[in-house]
Amino acid sequence: MTKETLVPMLGIVTEVRVDTPDVKTFRVNSVEGGKCFEHMPGQCAMLSIPGVGEAMFSITSSPTNQEFMEFSIKKCGCLTGWLHQMDEGQMITVRGPYGNAFPVEEDLKGQDLLFIAGGIGLAPLRSVINYVRAKRENYGKVRIVYGARSKEDLVDYPEIVNEWCREAGIDVFLTIDQPQEGWEGHVGFVPSYVTELGFDPQGRVLVCGPPVMIRFTTQALMEMGFEKNQIYTTMELRMKCGVGKCGRCNIGDQYVCKDGPVFRFDKLGELPAEY
Amino acid sequence: MKKIKARALSLLADGTVKRVLGWERGEDAFDCSPALFENEAEMERFVYGTCAGANLSKYCVKMGKAEGKTLVILKPCDTLSFRQLLHEHRVERDAFYIIGAGCTGMMDENGLLAKCAACKGKEFAVYDEIIDTEECRLPTGTEKRMEQVEKLENMTAQERFAFWQGELSRCIRCNACRNVCPACTCIKCVFDNPGSGVQSKAPVTDFEENMFHIIRAYHVAGRCTDCGECSRVCPQGIPLHLINRKLIKDMNELYGDYQAGLGDNERTPLTSFTKEDAEPGIIHERGNG
Amino acid sequence: MRKFAAEKLEQLLSGISMPVYAPVEDGGTVIYGRYEPGMRLRLDKLGTDRTPKEVLFPQWESLMHFKMEGKKIQLTEEERANEDYVLFGVRACDMQAIRVLDRVFLSDPVDTYYAARREHGTIVGLACDAPGKNCFCKNFGVDPAQPDADVVLWPAGDEYFCEAYTDKGHALLNGWDTLEADECAVTAIKEEIGKKYDALPFAHLNLNGFDGEHLMEKFESPQWKKLSMACLGCGSCTFSCPTCQCYDIRDYDTGNGIQRYRCWDSCMYSDFTLMAHGANRPTQLERYRQRFMHKLVYFPSRNEGMYSCVGCGRCIEKCPMNLHIVKVIRALGEGEKE
Numbered sequence: 001m002t003k004e005t006l007v008p009m010l011g012i013v014t015e016v017r018v019d020t021p022d023v024k025t026f027r028v029n030s031v032e033g034g035k036c037f038e039h040m041p042g043q044c045a046m047l048s049i050p051g052v053g054e055a056m057f058s059i060t061s062s063p064t065n066q067e068f069m070e071f072s073i074k075k076c077g078c079l080t081g082w083l084h085q086m087d088e089g090q091m092i093t094v095r096g097p098y099g100n101a102f103p104v105e106e107d108l109k110g111q112d113l114l115f116i117a118g119g120i121g122l123a124p125l126r127s128v129i130n131y132v133r134a135k136r137e138n139y140g141k142v143r144i145v146y147g148a149r150s151k152e153d154l155v156d157y158p159e160i161v162n163e164w165c166r167e168a169g170i171d172v173f174l175t176i177d178q179p180q181e182g183w184e185g186h187v188g189f190v191p192s193y194v195t196e197l198g199f200d201p202q203g204r205v206l207v208c209g210p211p212v213m214i215r216f217t218t219q220a221l222m223e224m225g226f227e228k229n230q231i232y233t234t235m236e237l238r239m240k241c242g243v244g245k246c247g248r249c250n251i252g253d254q255y256v257c258k259d260g261p262v263f264r265f266d267k268l269g270e271l272p273a274e275y
Numbered sequence: 276m277k278k279i280k281a282r283a284l285s286l287l288a289d290g291t292v293k294r295v296l297g298w299e300r301g302e303d304a305f306d307c308s309p310a311l312f313e314n315e316a317e318m319e320r321f322v323y324g325t326c327a328g329a330n331l332s333k334y335c336v337k338m339g340k341a342e343g344k345t346l347v348i349l350k351p352c353d354t355l356s357f358r359q360l361l362h363e364h365r366v367e368r369d370a371f372y373i374i375g376a377g378c379t380g381m382m383d384e385n386g387l388l389a390k391c392a393a394c395k396g397k398e399f400a401v402y403d404e405i406i407d408t409e410e411c412r413l414p415t416g417t418e419k420r421m422e423q424v425e426k427l428e429n430m431t432a433q434e435r436f437a438f439w440q441g442e443l444s445r446c447i448r449c450n451a452c453r454n455v456c457p458a459c460t461c462i463k464c465v466f467d468n469p470g471s472g473v474q475s476k477a478p479v480t481d482f483e484e485n486m487f488h489i490i491r492a493y494h495v496a497g498r499c500t501d502c503g504e505c506s507r508v509c510p511q512g513i514p515l516h517l518i519n520r521k522l523i524k525d526m527n528e529l530y531g532d533y534q535a536g537l538g539d540n541e542r543t544p545l546t547s548f549t550k551e552d553a554e555p556g557i558i559h560e561r562g563n564g
Numbered sequence: 565m566r567k568f569a570a571e572k573l574e575q576l577l578s579g580i581s582m583p584v585y586a587p588v589e590d591g592g593t594v595i596y597g598r599y600e601p602g603m604r605l606r607l608d609k610l611g612t613d614r615t616p617k618e619v620l621f622p623q624w625e626s627l628m629h630f631k632m633e634g635k636k637i638q639l640t641e642e643e644r645a646n647e648d649y650v651l652f653g654v655r656a657c658d659m660q661a662i663r664v665l666d667r668v669f670l671s672d673p674v675d676t677y678y679a680a681r682r683e684h685g686t687i688v689g690l691a692c693d694a695p696g697k698n699c700f701c702k703n704f705g706v707d708p709a710q711p712d713a714d715v716v717l718w719p720a721g722d723e724y725f726c727e728a729y730t731d732k733g734h735a736l737l738n739g740w741d742t743l744e745a746d747e748c749a750v751t752a753i754k755e756e757i758g759k760k761y762d763a764l765p766f767a768h769l770n771l772n773g774f775d776g777e778h779l780m781e782k783f784e785s786p787q788w789k790k791l792s793m794a795c796l797g798c799g800s801c802t803f804s805c806p807t808c809q810c811y812d813i814r815d816y817d818t819g820n821g822i823q824r825y826r827c828w829d830s831c832m833y834s835d836f837t838l839m840a841h842g843a844n845r846p847t848q849l850e851r852y853r854q855r856f857m858h859k860l861v862y863f864p865s866r867n868e869g870m871y872s873c874v875g876c877g878r879c880i881e882k883c884p885m886n887l888h889i890v891k892v893i894r895a896l897g898e899g900e901k902e
Contacts, residue, residue, distance in 0.1 A: 004641075004676060005673045005674065005675050005676065006627055006675070006677075006813070006826075007627070007628060007639075007641055008639070010637055010639060050630035050632060050637060050815055050822040050824065051630070051632065051815050051817055051822040052815070053815070054813065054815075076840040076841070077839075077840035078469070078470075080840075086635075087635075089635045090635045091635055091636055091637040092637070093630075093637065093639070236839075237837060237839070237844060238836075238837045238838060238839045238843075238844075240811065240812055240813045240829075241811070241813065243673050243675075244671075245668050245669065245675060245809070245811075246810060246811050246812070246813070246829070247809065247810030247811070247829070247831065247858070248810060248829070248831070248836055248837050249837075250854075250858070250862060252779055252780075252783070252857075252862060253776060253779060253861070253862040253863075253865040253866050270780070271779075271780075272779075272780065272783045272784075274844055274845060274850065274854075275844050301886055301891065302765065302766075302890065302891070303697075303765070306880075306886050307886060308794050308885050308886045308887055308891075309793070309794035309885055310790070310793060310794060311790070311793050329794075329884070329885060333796075334794070441591050442591060445590060445591055445593060447614075447623065447799075447803045448799075449798050449799035449800045449802075449803045449830070450797075450798045450799060450833075451796060451798035451799070451800045451884050453798075454796040454797055454798045455796050455798070455884055467833075467834065467835060469835070504884075507884065508796075508798070508800070508884030510613070510800040510803070510804055510882040510884075511593055511613065512591075512592050512593055512613075
């Protein structure tokens with residue numbers, strides 16, 4: 001944990017990987033080498049470039065990775081634009097970890113897990129998936145449904161096909177929005193693909209993606225017989241402090257930065273739909 | 276002003292208007308807020324009296340987009356703001372039914388509002404009908420419009436600078452002056468634009484003292500009707516309207532008398548050029564420091 | 565219980581070796597400013613134009629500095645406050661507001677910038693001998709006769725009664741030349757204050773249903789549309805409020821590096837929750853609702869029923885359109901209290 005609220009530590013970008021036309025994954029180490037801090041899957045960190053801005057990003061790497069942290073970041077604003085043009089060796093500021101985590105050691109333990117992600121929504125789930133892979137004996141079947149606009153927009157494609165797809169006990173279902181040359185897999189939106197695949201309403205589901213995809217996916221899951229208390233998602237709102245004090249990221253009486261970002265759907269249903 | 280309420284009710288009843296933009300009674304005589312009334316039951320709380328200081332013109336910008344006509348109650352000075360908004364195509368005339376409401380000067384707990392102390396007169400610049408009384412046509416206030424500006428002009432430059440520094444240093448940048456101003460109708464204010472480099476929520480530098488209010492005054496110059504809302508709403512009691520009034524006084528002296536919100540909007544002092552216009556050098560001649 | 569002659573007050577304040585922040589005039593407004601001998605104290609002013617929160621949580625403060633050189637960043641933290649001071653003349657409502665701020669800034673993880681200022685201050689409370697028509701503090705569990713401060717003063721004509729309640733308070737009061745006083749006199753003063761308060765228009769509001777249990781009911785009330793209609797979206801209420809503490813963190817290029825600072829922000833502003841893909845409170849209705857829901861529902865839901873309104877009445881006085889919290893309580897509540 002960063003020792004002081006609001007005061008970050010310095011980190012160094014040690015590798016920049018181009019994932020998709022608008023997503024890059026940044027490997028970050030502390031100045032002394034090693035990780036900046038320990039975290040649990042689903043937790044976030046505040047990254048900043050002084051003079052440009054500071055924002056919250058989910059930690060994409062698994063805590064089981066002992067060497068570095070990774071952040072998959074989509075270029076969509078001022079700060080992310082700046083991050084996208086930086087090279088290896090660039091220092092950035094890092095503080096965290098913030099928020100809660102997916103209950104990998106509690107509610108998810110011993111369960112079959114269904115991961116459903118859309119676009120950059122894979123970033124927070126990747127941390128859980130790799131955590132589960134590292135502690136395979138603690139979990140049941142793992143199924144991953146992942147969709148993006150096109151083949152090029154699938155984040156972490158090499159890791160997915162070279163590692164996840166080849167691992168026993170993991171089923172990966174990929175889909176893209178539009179037909180594309182050289183793509184022989186499924187074509188269609190994530191929620192309808194989930195319906196098409198059909199899943200037994202047991203185990204736990206982790207969903208992350210654009211709000212509209214989350215909405216239709218949960219609807220599809222409910223129709224299959226899943227209960228709200230089996231489904232988890234992770235939220236994102238504008239944040240400044242990361243510690244429940246600056247007052248802007250609340251949904252009802254819950255701060256996304258502190259009480260979230262991971263919410264179980266039954267809890268989320270008790271809160272105003274102001275997100 | 277029972278007549279205004281009765282007329283509003285009948286215009287609602289016969290379908291001429293869909294809603295009434297007026298004032299609502301609050302906890303006591305001075306506690307009255309702008310409000311929207313859509314039926315007779317809601318009109319129970321309608322009030323028009325000496326506590327209706329707020330200028331409803333600014334609300335018309337948003338209200339004009341609603342379906343059907345809106346009845347708006349405007350005091351004489353408010354009609355100048357409305358007409359200026361018409362000139363700037365910020366409101367459509369057809370979207371409103373305007374009752375020009377007579378005014379004997381508006382008050383708050385401390386007495387007559389500053390803007391009413393130097394009342395600009397009781398003529399209505401735009402209206403569908405006027406409801407007033409003889410008393411409403413009598414002059415309000417005894418302060419000459421430029422009295423306080425002249426006082427400032429008579430100061431030395433150093434004194435004047437100290438005066439404004441003292442006043443503006445109290446600014447907390449709450450933006451009430453900007454948000455209430457009927458001339459401030461930019462969809463996105465430059466000071467709210469993170470890309471502008473001048474966005475600021477707090478006096479990190481002496482920006483408020485030196486720049487913010489001056490920039491705002493210049494931006495509304497020639498369009499400011501001198502409605503005085505900026506000073507009325509300032510929680511820090513800064514007499515912001517004096518900056519605008521000074522600009523109005525200068526424009527009147529340099530280009531001839533002009534009142535924003537009147538006229539045909541074809542030739543306004545700052546948007547038209549004549550060979551008789553003052554040369555920029557006038558700044559040096561007029562400055563006394 | 566001790567007492568001293570009212571005419572000695574300025575002398576006592578001048579004799580304090582630490583900086584003293586007290587209600588003083590600033591161009592027609594009253595602020596908690598640095599007191600210097602000869603300044604006119606405004607202990608008569610209820611609902612000062614600017615609040616004591618500014619002493620603990622200023623409108624803007626520097627957090628840290630960065631030097632950028634090529635790919636390198638150098639970070640220097642701003643020094644935390646380290647000078648003892650006295651915050652003088654804090655009313656019971658404003659003192660409760662400081663307790664609200666404590667809940668936010670001193671809860672885990674502690675905000676060390678605030679904590680340092682809080683730790684170095686000794687707060688002298690001032691009982692309200694004449695609560696005004698905008699006062700409604702008792703609704704929120706505040707006793708206008710008993711500020712929850714290190715030292716409390718009770719004005720009584722040409723005398724002040726005083727008592728210390730904490731070590732810091734005793735340390736301050738021990739340095740003052742005071743006389744032994746009778747407890748009973750203060751009991752009578754407190755009773756008198758209670759009577760005056762009870763006669764006020766907003767003395768007894770009904771806060772039934774303003775809690776976490778009724779969160780969705782309050783949130784979904786159709787009243788918000790009407791209540792928020794006239795809201796200009798300015799920050800007068802938030803900046804004048806003794807408990808509003810939402811803040812922004814920004815970077816400023818000083819020309820000689822980057823200064824990261826914190827400044828007050830307002831939930832009334834359109835960019836408060838704005839992200840690259842839009843805002844989750846897109847119109848003034850949502851922003852207005854957020855402010856009052858936070859004070860009356862969200863905050864108590866997270867803080868064992870403690871409201872983050874203290875009934876100081878400043879929003880009644882400051883809102884340009886008179887859209888104050890009492891109206892919200894009446895419109896959303898269950899009517900008058902019996």
